[in-house]
Each structure stands twice: as structure tokens, then as C-alpha cells.
Amino acid sequence: MVECRAVFPCFLVSLVSFVSLVPPIARAMKITNARVIVCCPGRNFVTLKIETDQGLAGIGDATLNGRELSVASYLSEHVIPCLIGRDAHQIEDIWQYLYKGAYWRRGPVTMSAIAAVDTALWDLKAKAAGLPLYQLLGGKSRTGVMVYGHANGSDIEQTVDEVLRYVEAGYQAIRAQSGVPGLDKVYGVGKGRLFYEPADADLPSEHDWSSEKYLRHTPRLFERIREKIGFEPHLLHDVHHRLTPIEAARLGKALEPCQLFWMEDATPAENQQAFRLIRQHTTTPLAVGEVFNTIWDCKELIENQLIDYIRSTVVHAGGITHLRRIADLAALYQVRTGCHGATDLSPVCMGAALHFDIWVPNFGIQEYMHHTEETDAVFPHSYRFERGMLYPGDSAGHGVEIDEALAAKYPYQRAYLPVNRQQHDGTLWSW
Ligand SMILES: O=C(O)C(=O)C[C@H](O)[C@H](O)CO
Ligand SMILES: [Mg+2]
Known part of the structure; x- marks a missing residue:
């Protein structure tokens, strides 16, 4: 008993000093918040922002031209609730979770949403490492x-x-x-x-x-x-x-x-x-x-x-x-x-x-x-x-940020890509 009491504080001390030696990149980085920002500074863009308990934020593009709000909604309604509390460093596991876990695989809406998460997580990891992403x-x-x-x-x-x-x-x-x-x-x-x-x-x-x-x-x-x-x-x-x-x-x-x-x-x-x-x-x-x-x-x-x-x-x-x-x-x-x-x-x-x-x-x-x-x-x-x-x-990360206050000045405007028809008889063609 006596021995044990003497050992315990030593163990605590070494644990504390071990933790302080672990570089930030090797520590879990909990996702605390995520939100979708839709703006139209000349054209529509959908951006996902992910925030963590380390005070870092990462962003990813989720824009699908002419179908923007479908990805925004997919992210807000279905993806963000699954992200909160996860370790932002687990990029591969989160990718697999969103791809296999949806059951419904592939498609531009799903894959643009996954892309936005993935890009934001790579941005975060590179910021945590203090390195440009290419490194x-x-x-x-x-x-x-x-x-x-x-x-x-x-x-x-x-x-x-x-x-x-x-x-x-x-x-x-x-x-x-x-x-x-x-x-x-x-x-x-x-x-x-x-x-x-x-x-x-x-x-x-x-x-x-x-x-x-x-x-x-x-x-x-x-x-x-x-x-x-x-x-x-x-x-x-x-x-x-x-x-x-x-x-x-x-x-x-x-x-x-x-x-x-x-x-x-x-x-x-x-x-x-x-x-x-x-x-x-x-x-x-x-x-x-x-x-x-x-x-x-x-x-x-x-x-x-x-x-x-x-x-x-x-x-x-x-x-x-x-x-x-x-x-x-x-x-x-x-x-x-x-x-x-x-x-x-x-x-x-x-x-x-x-x-x-x-x-x-x-x-x-x-x-x-x-x-x-x-x-x-x-x-x-x-x-x-x-x-x-x-x-x-x-700069650390992918090097792109979003000015949210400015983005808020450009609200979403519905816009579509054109359609194409055969000149001689009006048959719908690929645009
Ligand atoms: O840039 C290209 O090669 C294109 O074909 C542009 C596409 O028409 C455009 O990205 C559609 O949203
Ligand atoms: Mg092209």
C-alpha cells in the first residue's frame, strides 16, 4: 500500500509531462461545430466550415452548379450531425464513414458533400501541422x-x-x-x-x-x-x-x-x-x-x-x-x-x-x-x-479562407445551367 501511494503521484507527473511533449498534430482534434455558408458574390458558392476544440477551422468547397441547395441541405441535415465530436484527424475513417455509411453510394450531391468535409479536414490537418497542404x-x-x-x-x-x-x-x-x-x-x-x-x-x-x-x-x-x-x-x-x-x-x-x-x-x-x-x-x-x-x-x-x-x-x-x-x-x-x-x-x-x-x-x-x-x-x-x-x-492549410461577414452580403440567387435543343426539330440534346 505504502509503495503504491508513493508510485501514483510519480505516474501522474510523468503522464502530464508526456502529454505536454505530444505535438498538437498528434493529439485528437475534436470537431465542435460545422456550418454551411451559401453566398452569391457574382455566382453561387456553397462552403463548409468545420471548427475544432483546438481553435482551428478548416473549409471545403461544396458547390454544385445549378443544384447548390441540394448539397447545402445534404450537409446540414445529414452530414454535420454525424461529424460533431469526431476526431478531425481521422480523414480516411470519416471519408469511409460518409461514403459507406450512407448506404446510397456515389452521385454528384453525395460526393460533393463528402468532398467538402474531406477538403476541410485536410485544411485542418495541415494547419495543425503548421504546413502547406502539399507537404x-x-x-x-x-x-x-x-x-x-x-x-x-x-x-x-x-x-x-x-x-x-x-x-x-x-x-x-x-x-x-x-x-x-x-x-x-x-x-x-x-x-x-x-x-x-x-x-x-x-x-x-x-x-x-x-x-x-x-x-x-x-x-x-x-x-x-x-x-x-x-x-x-x-x-x-x-x-x-x-x-x-x-x-x-x-x-x-x-x-x-x-x-x-x-x-x-x-x-x-x-x-x-x-x-x-x-x-x-x-x-x-x-x-x-x-x-x-x-x-x-x-x-x-x-x-x-x-x-x-x-x-x-x-x-x-x-x-x-x-x-x-x-x-x-x-x-x-x-x-x-x-x-x-x-x-x-x-x-x-x-x-x-x-x-x-x-x-x-x-x-x-x-x-x-x-x-x-x-x-x-x-x-x-x-x-x-x-x-x-x-x-x-x-501558408498552412490549403491557403484559402472565407470572409463570412462579407459573404453574408451576397445572398443566394437561384441560377441554372442552360439546356440545349437540336436546331432542326427541338429535340433535347446535351448542353
Ligand atoms: O470548364 C469547363 O471545361 C466546362 O466545361 C465548364 C462547365 O460547363 C461548367 O463547370 C458547368 O458548371
Ligand atoms: Mg469542360
Whole structure:
């Protein structure tokens, strides 16, 4: 008894000194609060903020263009109650809990919600470690992230002028889209010069489409651009899911002399085997995947080497945890990444994607469209753009924050993506 009483205080003392030696990153970090912030600084964004008992907060993007409130509600009603009290460090377990635990797997709403949690947790872990997120992933594999910008014009000459502007600004890669004679509105051709925003207020607008007109026009666009700028800058093009496989094969073949970096979303990809037909006919590199949300959407495309670039990104594909899995599968087949980066992905997604890009061994390119000044003010960030490259910055976490007071000044406004109809008979088509 006497011995025991003497030992007990010593044990307590050593326990206390042991705990104080444990670095913060190795201690449990209890989630105490989480909330969804919906705002519209020029366009709608949904952001998840997670707070912990260590006084740290992490944020993740949950924006699903045109269906924003479904993810906001999924998070508030179904996910947040399950997060409170969990250890924020258990990123993998929480991912599996939300994916397997829902019973209903996959889908853009579920996977965007999981992505938001995952991004916020990686942000928190990196903040707890006092490191930029890319360090936790394995460090930098390159000095910066090559991006492509968007040049668009209402006709060929206007698009050529836009391409030249991007070349002068130092871009090494440029996506070119042009209006098509005889079509009213064409995907990718916006009103503004720096950003393209397809979502319309209130109800979806209707566009018209003719594959024949588009197929006659597009090879001429790229021939003209190459005549003007030569073969040094990379050129990209987005078909935006509008062609049948054999039409896509025809376009890919016609574009071969122009040596594109990629032809994107040449045909809808629900049927992954559709890409086999395109592949059999053309050596134009193929990119796909911005609408994918899990590895299962691209498994056959990757394993059969039917594509060259996988376009999935953090917010719609289950966060960094799942995107990393997709990239690792892709690496086995020399498929490289080309993360989606349109303006409907918030700066929070862009920040996280840049940490991923600077690490991922099989990086290809990153899409980059400028956000509006209002958006940049709501989401202060450490990433920066310089002559065709983006750099994630070295602040702890993913380097993007949200100014909640400012966000509250921009309430949600219902907006939809357009729909598309065949010009000759009004049949609903892919937009
Ligand atoms: O950026 C791209 O390549 C796109 O295709 C943009 C999409 O139309 C947009 O993100 C839809 O919300
Ligand atoms: Mg696209």
C-alpha cells in the first residue's frame, strides 16, 4: 500500500509531462461545430466550415452548379450531425464513414458533400501541422502549376485575337471556343473577356445546336489559330458532350494537323466504351471527367487507355482523398491529370486543387478562369498567378479562407445551367 501511494503521484507527473511533449498534430482534434455558408458574390458558392476544440477551422468547397441547395441541405441535415465530436484527424475513417455509411453510394450531391468535409479536414490537418497542404501529400513534384486560359470569340477572327492576348500574357496553354455561323448561342462563348459564366438567373435558358454546322466550322478555327501563333503554345478545345462517338472521331481526325493538347468531353461518357470508337480513329489526345464523381466513372476509360487526361477535381470527386485514388490508378496507365477549374468551382476548390497539382506525379495541366473581384474578396487566398502558372503559396492549410461577414452580403440567387435543343426539330440534346 505504502509503495503504491508513493508510485501514483510519480505516474501522474510523468503522464502530464508526456502529454505536454505530444505535438498538437498528434493529439485528437475534436470537431465542435460545422456550418454551411451559401453566398452569391457574382455566382453561387456553397462552403463548409468545420471548427475544432483546438481553435482551428478548416473549409471545403461544396458547390454544385445549378443544384447548390441540394448539397447545402445534404450537409446540414445529414452530414454535420454525424461529424460533431469526431476526431478531425481521422480523414480516411470519416471519408469511409460518409461514403459507406450512407448506404446510397456515389452521385454528384453525395460526393460533393463528402468532398467538402474531406477538403476541410485536410485544411485542418495541415494547419495543425503548421504546413502547406502539399507537404502532407508528399511535397512538391514541380516548381509551379501550368494552367490553361479560356479564349473565346463570337467568330474565328475574334477568337484568334483573344488567343493572341493570352499568348502575350504568357500563357503556355489556351483553350479556344468560337461562335458557330448559324447558331445563336454556343458553349464557351461568353460576354465578358476574362471569365465565362454559363449559369443564368431564375430558369434555364435554351440554346440551339447543329453538329453539322459545328463540325464544318471547328477545324477552320484551329487552322487559323495555328497560322497565326505557330505550334509552340498548347491549344485545347471543349466539345462539351455534344457529338456522337463517330462524329467525335471525325473531329479528332480533322484536328490532327493542328496538334491539340486535348479534345475534351467529345461525347457523353456514361458509356465508357464509347471512347473506344473515337480512339480507333484519331491520335488527338482525349480528356474527360469534369462531371465524374468517383473512380468508377473512369475505371474502364483509364484501364483501357481510352483517354489521356482525367478532368475530375476536388469538389465533385470526393475530395483530395478520393482524387488521389483516381490519380494513382491513372498513373499506372500514363493517364495524366487536368483538373476542372471553371468559375463555378470556388477559390476553395482551386486552392486545394493547386496543392494536389503541385504534388501529383502524373500532373498534366490545370484549368484556370479568373473569379470576379467580389468572389476573390469573399475568399482571400494565398495562391497566385504569374505568366501562365499558378502557385499554391506556403501558408498552412490549403491557403484559402472565407470572409463570412462579407459573404453574408451576397445572398443566394437561384441560377441554372442552360439546356440545349437540336436546331432542326427541338429535340433535347446535351448542353
Ligand atoms: O470548364 C469547363 O471545361 C466546362 O466545361 C465548364 C462547365 O460547363 C461548367 O463547370 C458547368 O458548371
Ligand atoms: Mg469542360
